[in-house]
Amino acid sequence: MEFPAQYILFLILSPVVTIVSLGVILGLARRYPSRPTRLLTYLALTIAGWLVFNSLELAASSPEASVFWAKVSYTFITLTPVAWLAFALQYTGNVRWLQRDRFFIFFLVPVVVTLSAYTNELHQLLWREYIFTPVSIFLAFSVEHGPFFWLHIVHSYVLVFTGAFLIVRQALRTFAVYWRQASYLIVGALVPVVTNIFYLINPIPAIKKDYTPISFAISALVLTIGVVRDRLFDVRPVARDLLVDSMGDLMLALDRQGRIIDLNPAAEAALQIEARQIVGKTAATALATHNVLAQYIAAAGEVEDEINLEFDGRQHYFDLQISQLLNRRGQERGQLVVLRDITARKEAEAELQHYAAQLEARNRELDAYAHTVAHDLKNPVTAVVGYAEYLQEISSDAKAHAVADRIIQSGHKMQSIINELLFLSVVRTKDVAVEPLKMETIVAEAAQRLENDIAMLEAEIHYPSRWPAAYGHAPWVEEVWVNYLSNALKYGGRPPKIELGAEMLQAASNTVRYWVRDNGSGVAPDRRNRLFTLFERLDEAASDGHGLGLSIVHRIVTKLGGEVGIESPEGEGSLFWFTLPAEGHHS
Missing domain, CATH: 1.10.287 (Helix Hairpins)
Known part of the structure; x- marks a missing residue:
């Protein structure tokens, strides 16, 4: 005896599930346009067609109408497993199978079976015999199946189980921190499979109605909830394969109990361990041959350090980073360990x-x-x-x-x-002690050493009204002034017009810049960077220089914590400068 309630419940659930799932999924497709959501929409449409025409078959008033709607429904019954597989392939990253020259083979059986349904009266390959059983106000439609039906069953089960297997495998391989997303995937994959197995086994003989299309609709709805609540398509397990597995860095993930739950191929190769042998074990056990790393992990905290590990018969150096894995609520779910090989750099x-x-x-x-x-x-x-x-x-x-x-x-x-x-x-x-400089006195002594040249060349020298205080070693700084003034006398105009100056640079730099400006012809741009090297002269044609003066200036100023330089627009003279730490800011 059959229970009429099973048919009534189907007719009630069918439109509700169809409207809700279609509304939610179509809204999802508009809000999150992407290839996975588009394929999920196609799946929802085939399921909706299955539900609508299956309901019309059940509510038909005559055997002829019931058979007609049964034939129409086969268009959607055969396409639903194909749409399911397409979604699973896209979601898990096996997109090469979605290329037209490959994926079209999955449509061959649906096309053959659907055509056989419309022409069954000619060959009885799908249904050998129709049986109509009145159940209350319903006309239950049952058939004796032909060979094409079993072809359809085998084809559908292969596609459904393949899609479910791909999704569940990916879900189980994802990090524990994504357990909620993984649960949506597993539920969405297994609900239609379990429902259809229940229908075929038929453990309760009185229940004849197949609820598989409703289970498919529920599955699509569960996946849609995963997209909206946990951005399922933004952080997909396939992203883990594409990103983590392709990383050159070593990566290990651990749960809150310190057990290894994931690692990438780079970690397997470098640490000479296999994932299947250590996943589920504690770091102390799994990494017994790499005790230093195991100790860092056992410390259970944020870590940034350099460590060295021995494998391949030599030492390898790594930048180690250990950080917390957090869920959406900010709760700790485990640790992420990343090691970047810096052996070549070291x-x-x-x-x-x-x-x-x-x-x-x-x-x-x-x-x-x-x-x-x-x-x-x-x-x-x-x-x-x-x-x-x-x-x-x-x-x-x-x-x-x-x-x-x-x-x-x-x-x-x-x-x-x-x-x-x-x-x-x-x-x-030689190391010397630095002290506050009396720059006016130092400059006067330097000029006195050159007084004969100044007098002979009738040089005109202008001094600043005040000298900012700086730190240095007075005898050495005097040599700097002597060299700068000597160059200005040698290579300046005739008669030489020389300007000395000083300025406090920006407060943040805490330095004083001193300079000597001449009225010579300037220095060519290609020679300015070489002036402070040994044996480089300002004027290659001059015979009275030997190229040591400016290199001495560079060495002195660098030793005292300053810098040297030149500004020399061609034809407008040269400005040679040097810097020293300002008084009160020397180190």
């Missing part, structure tokens, strides 16, 4: 440090050599100058006087070079 840094140490050692050797050579040359040059001066005193020959004068001039120039070489080597190696 090795490059070590190599660079090695080269820097070698370079520093060579520089010390060169300074020592220059100091030794300059020191050893100083006494012989002094003796040569002394003999030349003695020769001038004892000789009355004019030619001898001229030769002696040239020897003396060359000797003084050699003494200048020697002194500068000695000074250059001392600046690099």
